[in-house]
Structure formats: C-alpha cells, structure tokens
Amino acid sequence: MKLLVTGGAGFIGSNFMLYMLQQHPDYQIVNVDSLTYAGNLENLKSIENHPNYTFSKTDITDAKAVDTLFQQGIDVVVNFAAESHVDRSILEPEVFVKTNVLGTQVLLDAAKKYGVTKYVQVSTDEVYGTLGVTGLFTEETPLTPNSPYSASKAGGDLLVRAYHETFGLPVNITRCSNNYGPYQFPEKLIPLIISRALNDQALPIYGDGLNIRDWLYVEDHCSAIDLVIHNGRIGEVYNIGGNNERTNLHIVKTILQELKKPESLITYVQDRPGHDRRYGIDPTKITQELGWKPKHNFETGIKETIQWYLNNKDWWTRIQSGEYQAYYAKQYAERL
Numbered sequence: 471m472k473l474l475v476t477g478g479a480g481f482i483g484s485n486f487m488l489y490m491l492q493q494h495p496d497y498q499i500v501n502v503d504s505l506t507y508a509g510n511l512e513n514l515k516s517i518e519n520h521p522n523y524t525f526s527k528t529d530i531t532d533a534k535a536v537d538t539l540f541q542q543g544i545d546v547v548v549n550f551a552a553e554s555h556v557d558r559s560i561l562e563p564e565v566f567v568k569t570n571v572l573g574t575q576v577l578l579d580a581a582k583k584y585g586v587t588k589y590v591q592v593s594t595d596e597v598y599g600t601l602g603v604t605g606l607f608t609e610e611t612p613l614t615p616n617s618p619y620s621a622s623k624a625g626g627d628l629l630v631r632a633y634h635e636t637f638g639l640p641v642n643i644t645r646c647s648n649n650y651g652p653y654q655f656p657e658k659l660i661p662l663i664i665s666r667a668l669n670d671q672a673l674p675i676y677g678d679g680l681n682i683r684d685w686l687y688v689e690d691h692c693s694a695i696d697l698v699i700h701n702g703r704i705g706e707v708y709n710i711g712g713n714n715e716r717t718n719l720h721i722v723k724t725i726l727q728e729l730k731k732p733e734s735l736i737t738y739v740q741d742r743p744g745h746d747r748r749y750g751i752d753p754t755k756i757t758q759e760l761g762w763k764p765k766h767n768f769e770t771g772i773k774e775t776i777q778w779y780l781n782n783k784d785w786w787t788r789i790q791s792g793e794y795q796a797y798y799a800k801q802y803a804e805r806l
C-alpha cells in the first residue's frame with residue numbers, strides 16, 4: 471500500500487509516520503509537508519533513511535506540485551496538513567482558509583483525478599462548537615464552529631463530504647479531541663506550560679481556567695486513524711476521544727505538581743475571544759464499529775509526556791527561538 475500523508479512533519483503527523491512504519495513496515499509512505507513554523511523534520515530523524523519513507527517539501531495549495539506527486543500512484547491519502555492553532559487564527563485568519571479549505575480542495579481534486587481507495591480527512595471536534603455542562607459530541611452533532619480555525623476545518627470537512635456525494639470519492643472524516651504527547655509544538659497548552667514552568671516563567675491561563683478539553687494521547691489517535699484507513703465505512707465520519715475531560719486549571723496544576731513548581735506561577739490573563747467552554751467526545755461509533763480502544767490513560771500519559779519534554783529540552787529550546795519569540799510577544803500584547 472502506498473500512502474500520501476500530508477503534514478507529516480507536524481505534531482500528530484510525525485507521530486503517525488513513526489507509528490505506521492512500525493505497524494506496517496512494508497507500506498510506502500510519502501510525507502508531503504511545506505514545513506511551516508510547525509513542521510520539523512527533526513521529529514523524523516529515526517526514519518529518514520527507511521527504505522519505504524520519502525519526503526517532499528510541497529505546499530498542498532500548489533495544485534501543480536500536488537498533481538505531480540499523485541503521478542507516482544497513490545492508494546490512500548491522509549490529510550493532516552493544516553494551520554492548527556486557534557490563537558493564531560484569531561491574529562491571522564487568511565492562511566487558515568488557504569491551507570485548511572483550499573488545500574483540502576486541491577488534494578480532493580488530485581485524489582479524484584488519479585483515483586484512490588481511500589481519502590481520510592483528519593478533522594477536529596472543534597467543528598462542533600462548544601458544549602454546555604452536559605452532553606457529548608456525536609457524529610450527528612451540527613457543525614457550529616466558533617473560531618476562524620474551526621470554521622476553516624469545517625469548510626474542509628464539507629468539501630470532503632461534497633466530493634463523496636457528488637463524485638463518489640471514497641472518503642472518511644475523523645474528528646478527534648485534544649491530543650497531547652511527544653513533539654507537540656510549545657504554543658499548545660500542555661507543552662507551553664511544561665516549558666514555561668521549567669523556566670520559572672508566568673503560566674498564562676485564559677479566563678477562569680475552567681474551560682474543559684477532552685485529552686487523548688497522540689498514539690491513540692494514530693491507532694484510530696490506522697483502523698479508519700483499513701476498516702472505516704466509506705462516506706462515514708468517526709469521532710475519536712478517550713473520555714478524559716479535564717479543566718485547564720487541573721492540567722496546569724497536575725504539571726506543576728509533577729515538576730515540583732509553585733502554583734504562584736499561574737497568571738490569569740484575558741480570555742481567548744470566542745473561547746469554547748467545553749469539548750467532550752462520544753466515541754461509541756468507532757469503539758463499536760471498528761473495535762478501537764485507547765491504550766493510554768491520562769494519569770500515566772501526562773507523566774510520560776512531561777518526562778519526554780524533560781528528556782528533550784534541546785528540541786523545544788531550539789523551537790522557542792526566532793519566529794516563536796515574535797509570535798509570543800504578539801500574543802501577550804493582545805492579552806495582558
């Protein structure tokens with residue numbers, strides 16, 4: 471099987487590359503990534519010479535380049551490539567529409583032209599908007615995205631759906647909750663808090679810190695996508711989540727305890743505009759239909775993740791220079 475995986479140098483994409491080549495060493499994997507600020511080939515050092523792995527520095531919005539890539543014969547497309555950070559989408563929405571909507575359409579056109587056995591769109595629970603204190607997102611929950619990021623992801627999802635309905639393209643859409651684990655860019659809550667706490671820096675908590683996210687260890691997301699590739703029913707959406715709802719404050723206090731750092735580092739800052747209050751996934755469909763089960767529980771997963779960041783300080787210190795500094799200064803200017 472030959473897979474074209476986009477965004478394979480990012481957080482989930484690189485974990486997926488490592489996972490797939492371990493599970494299916496005979497599969498050929500083409501990693502297509504434009505290497506934005508979030509793409510990092512260092513994550514893939516251990517497989518760069520694997521005989522079944524190739525990398526192409528290509529922007530998914532470049533239709534001509536994408537067409538050329540498909541000429542080698544592709545069986546399955548997995549689209550991870552995206553602008554993924556909500557706060558950045560509030561500062562600069564345009565690139566989100568470009569990559570997450572237009573980029574998806576370019577991939578769909580190539581998949582339709584050359585024919586694939588499966589196109590998997592990696593989407594997010596954020597397309598469903600926000601929950602109140604009760605209830606969970608199911609695959610039937612209406613799409614009501616609240617940020618430019620989630621609106622652009624919903625736009626991509628709707629195109630995927632339309633290419634299935636109109637052209638019969640064999641698609642699946644997956645919608646996963648918040649991931650955590652190795653190689654996550656330190657702009658996202660968990661690696662941001664770990665790295666700043668280790669440097670004894672203030673820890674910015676948006677609003678009252680009681681917003682809830684449903685956390686899943688990244689490897690469990692990868693195993694779910696593997697199952698969807700092989701057994702997902704054509705045209706179906708699958709929600710992915712591990713029943714791990716936690717408030718942001720709980721996450722931050724857990725990290726501080728583990729690192730033996732004081733809670734006085736916690737600094738409440740202005741809330742994120744349009745901040746979704748609560749996400750929670752109902753994973754019944756993927757569990758019952760495809761037999762998916764997460765392997766990691768949150769208590770051990772977060773400890774392993776903290777340990778990874780402790781062991782890989784060079785990885786995140788290198789990232790936190792250059793562009794990251796400029797972005798973070800802008801974030802703070804907006805919030806404090």
Ligand code: NAD
Binds near residue numbers: 550
């Ligand atoms: P990330 O920001 O870490 O990585 C995104 C990758 O896409 C980077 O390697 C980047 O270089 C690449 N990319 C961006 N624009 C591109 C373009 N125009 N052409 C080619 N490559 C491009 O993101 P992530 O957190 O790994 O998320 C991956 C996917 O999973 C996204 O589609 C995201 O919406 C979805 N998702 C993420 C989470 C989460 O918690 N992180 C949860 C559910 C779904």
Ligand code: DAU
Binds near residue numbers: 662
């Ligand atoms: O739910 C899936 C989504 O999870 C993915 O689609 C996105 O790509 C991914 O970025 C993530 O979005 P969130 O907005 O939930 O993640 P983030 O890590 O940015 O924030 C998690 C929570 O922590 C959220 O309620 C905002 C809060 N937060 C975040 C940051 C960066 C803070 O309180 N302080 C911060 O500095």
